[in-house]
Amino acid sequence: xxxxxxxxxxxxxxxxxxxxxxxxxxxxxxxxxxxxxxxxxxxxxxxxxxxxxxxxxxxxxxxxxxxxxxxxxxxxxxxxxxxxxxxxxxxxxxxxxxxxxxxxxxxxxxxxxxxxxxxxxxxxxxxxxxxxxxxxxxxxxxxxxxxxxxxxxxxxxxxxxxxxxxxxxxxxxxxxxxxxxxxxxxxxxxxxxxxxxxxxxxxxxxxxxxxxxxxxxxxxxxxxxxxxxxxxxxxxxxxxxxxxxxxxxxxxxxxxxxxxxxxxxxxxxxxxxxxxxxxxxxxxxxxxxxxxxxxxxxxxxxxxxx
Amino acid sequence: xxxxxxxxxxxxxxxxxxxxxxxxxxxxxxxxxxxxxxxxxxxxxxxxxxxxxxxxxxxxxxxxxxxxxxxxxxxxxxxxxxxxxxxxxxxxxxxxxxxxxxxxxxxxxxxxxxxxxxxxxxxxxxxxxxxxxxxxxxxxxxxxxxxxxxxxxxxxxxxxxxxxxxxxxxxxxxxxxxxxxxxxxxxxxxxxxxxxxxxxxxxxxxxxxxxxxxxxxxxxxxxxxxxxxxxxxxxxxxxxxxxxxxxxxxxxxxxxxxxxxxxxxxxxxxxxxxxxxxxxxxxxxxxxxxxxxxxxxxxxxxxxxxxxxxxxxxxxxxxxxxxxxxxxx
Numbered sequence: 113x114x115x116x117x118x119x120x121x122x123x124x125x126x127x128x129x130x131x132x133x134x135x136x137x138x139x140x141x142x143x144x145x146x147x148x149x150x151x152x153x154x155x156x157x158x159x160x161x162x163x164x165x166x167x168x169x170x171x172x173x174x175x176x177x178x179x180x181x182x183x184x185x186x187x188x189x190x191x192x193x194x195x196x197x198x199x200x201x202x203x204x205x206x207x208x209x210x211x212x213x214x215x216x217x218x219x220x221x222x223x224x225x226x227x228x229x230x231x232x233x234x235x236x237x238x239x240x241x242x243x244x245x246x247x248x249x250x251x252x253x254x255x256x257x258x259x260x261x262x263x264x265x266x267x268x269x270x271x272x273x274x275x276x277x278x279x280x281x282x283x284x285x286x287x288x289x290x291x292x293x294x295x296x297x298x299x300x301x302x303x304x305x306x307x308x309x310x311x312x313x314x315x316x317x318x319x320x321x322x323x324x325x326x327x328x329x330x331x332x333x334x335x336x337x338x339x340x341x342x343x344x345x346x347x348x349x350x351x352x353x354x355x356x357x358x359x360x361x362x363x364x365x366x367x368x369x370x371x372x373x374x375x376x377x378x379x380x381x382x383x384x385x386x387x388x389x390x391x392x393x394x395x396x397x398x399x400x401x402x403x404x405x406x407x408x409x410x411x412x413x414x415x416x417x418x
Numbered sequence: 419x420x421x422x423x424x425x426x427x428x429x430x431x432x433x434x435x436x437x438x439x440x441x442x443x444x445x446x447x448x449x450x451x452x453x454x455x456x457x458x459x460x461x462x463x464x465x466x467x468x469x470x471x472x473x474x475x476x477x478x479x480x481x482x483x484x485x486x487x488x489x490x491x492x493x494x495x496x497x498x499x500x501x502x503x504x505x506x507x508x509x510x511x512x513x514x515x516x517x518x519x520x521x522x523x524x525x526x527x528x529x530x531x532x533x534x535x536x537x538x539x540x541x542x543x544x545x546x547x548x549x550x551x552x553x554x555x556x557x558x559x560x561x562x563x564x565x566x567x568x569x570x571x572x573x574x575x576x577x578x579x580x581x582x583x584x585x586x587x588x589x590x591x592x593x594x595x596x597x598x599x600x601x602x603x604x605x606x607x608x609x610x611x612x613x614x615x616x617x618x619x620x621x622x623x624x625x626x627x628x629x630x631x632x633x634x635x636x637x638x639x640x641x642x643x644x645x646x647x648x649x650x651x652x653x654x655x656x657x658x659x660x661x662x663x664x665x666x667x668x669x670x671x672x673x674x675x676x677x678x679x680x681x682x683x684x685x686x687x688x689x690x691x692x693x694x695x696x697x698x699x700x701x702x703x704x705x706x707x708x709x710x711x712x713x714x715x716x717x718x719x720x721x722x723x724x725x726x727x728x729x730x731x732x733x734x735x736x737x738x739x740x741x742x743x744x745x746x747x
Contacts, residue, residue: 113690116431119434120427120430120431120433121428123434123582123586124427124430124582126589127582127585127586128581128582128584128585130435130585130588130589131581131582131585133589133638133641134585134588134589134641134642134644134645135642135645136638136639136642137639137641137645138639138641138642138643138645138646139637139642140635140638140641140642141492141637141639141640141643141706142718142722144631144639145614145615145705145706146718146719147716148617148628148629149615149627149629150466157450168733181483185646211471212473212474212477212478212481213477213478213481214477215481215485216481216484216488217485217488218483218488222674230508231511231512232473232476232477232480232512233477235473235477236464236473236474236477237475239471239474243471288698343628384463418420
């Protein structure tokens with residue numbers, strides 16, 4: 113009987129204390145949720161830049177930025193050129209590490225511009241010593257409405273107004289690259305495309321590319337930056353080969369001009385990799401490379417990096 | 419009042435002698451290490467991938483979510499959930515606070531968050547479901563009711579004992595998960611800030627009311643909300659145990675209701691009237707974390723009122739039935 117007296121005392125005491133504690137928490141929680149008081153915080157991410165390539169030349173810290181190509185859309189293995197590059201660089205005893213892949217389907221230069229203002233992205237940029245950028249394809253081909261889908265007109269309009277670009281807008285990839293390499297996309301008819309319509313998006317987009325490169329150089333002046341040149345995905349459609357080639361070349365030239373102004377930036381050409389080999393190296397959507405296509409791109413990048 | 423206290427004491431001792439509470443502690447002692455281990459593996463893997471830089475990890479998580487928002491195959495409800503999640507992640511990142519700082523306290527916070535709708539109610543049912551029906555099964559109810567004590571007092575003492583154990587159970591969930599996960603993640607982390615006060619407005623999150631609370635305060639608030647939910651679950655299970663003759667049936671009835679609630683919640687149903695069911699309203703902690711409620715129009719006040727009404731109804735029904743009913747065998 114003495115035993116049960118002791119048990120009762122402990123149980124009742126502990127449970128009363130627990131109840132009081134929990135009621136306090138309950139009252140506090142209800143008050144906090146129903147009448148929240150906002151606060152201002154003034155903290156920011158660390159600003160220091162990681163060691164440049166020269167200081168740690170045995171290790172590549174790789175960051176990828178840009179559109180669906182950076183993300184690897186179309187590659188059935190999901191690796192894309194980024195993962196393949198990292199793998200190739202870390203083979204044979206090399207050290208390479210992927211810090212992050214910030215590729216977003218359907219990203220345009222305008223959206224990338226606003227993305228680069230985000231602190232998290234800038235932080236990631238500062239940690240890297242190799243930065244891979246793929247951007248511009250969506251401006252050039254979407255901007256001219258080449259794929260003729262309903263969603264792309266909004267994207268084109270957004271590209272015209274970089275100041276109004278918001279994150280949700282930039283993440284809204286048009287229907288044509290949503291499913292990785294599984295859905296064939298209605299290919300454009302030759303009628304939509306003239307060299308003029310392709311080139312109309314070029315000056316604005318090129319200017320934005322310039323400012324993107326400037327921002328990257330400003331955020332991390334030490335990193336090696338590799339810009340992946342464009343290829344013409346529409347070469348297999350009759351009547352699109354020549355105007356497409358012209359527009360892509362004009363873009364690549366414009367990009368080259370700007371890249372040459374920065375001493376640690378390199379343009380990695382991909383035009384010749386896909387020219388006249390589209391059937392072999394493009395995925396089912398006739399726009400993104402397939403695994404083999406990405407493999408060829410990554411080989412180029414590795415050659416440029418090492 | 420003079421003869422209530424001994425009755426409550428008697429009921430408490432019965433619960434302890436039946437070893438129900440030890441079973442609950444044992445379940446916790448077995449399950450929590452399993453969850454801890456799983457969580458540890460996840461943490462290890464992300465440490466390998468992101469070189470223990472949580473900022474890069476969060477940024478990657480944001481990018482991945484942005485990508486999935488672009489997919490047309492994802493239902494609109496999930497998208498809005500992700501948009502909200504994304505904005506919160508961005509907020510954490512912008513203010514240089516790691517939302518998943520690995521520690522025993524963070525683990526406890528996540529663990530109780532996930533167990534509020536099913537796991538903790540289950541533990542409570544272990545005590546509540548046989549309080550009355552158990553006496554019937556064994557036949558001891560006749561002995562109990564032939565004593566010169568009013569019936570409502572008998573039932574009331576059982577209810578008070580139950581509520582005492584509800585508090586004990588909620589507390590032990592916190593304490594055990596903290597003590598065990600602390601072995602793996604360390605016992606620190608009480609002062610890490612957690613953001614709360616996200617005002618959801620459809621797809622967008624209003625950040626003006628966001629404020630940081632220390633994690634121990636956050637745990638305390640969680641505890642309070644979970645306690646409220648647990649009380650209601652306990653009262654409902656108690657009612658079922660009064661109404662139903664066998665303990666097994668009483669557990670099945672409550673389990674079915676709870677599982678139906680989980681399924682309805684996950685369906686994010688277009689059936690808006692479901693929000694008047696108690697089991698859809700159990701995740702009170704979502705209002706603290708700022709995750710969207712399963713059905714539009716649900717707020718903390720609404721959920722608490724729904725739960726309160728169900729709990730109150732359960733008490734009234736229990737007493738009405740128990741005091742009137744003939745006890746036959």
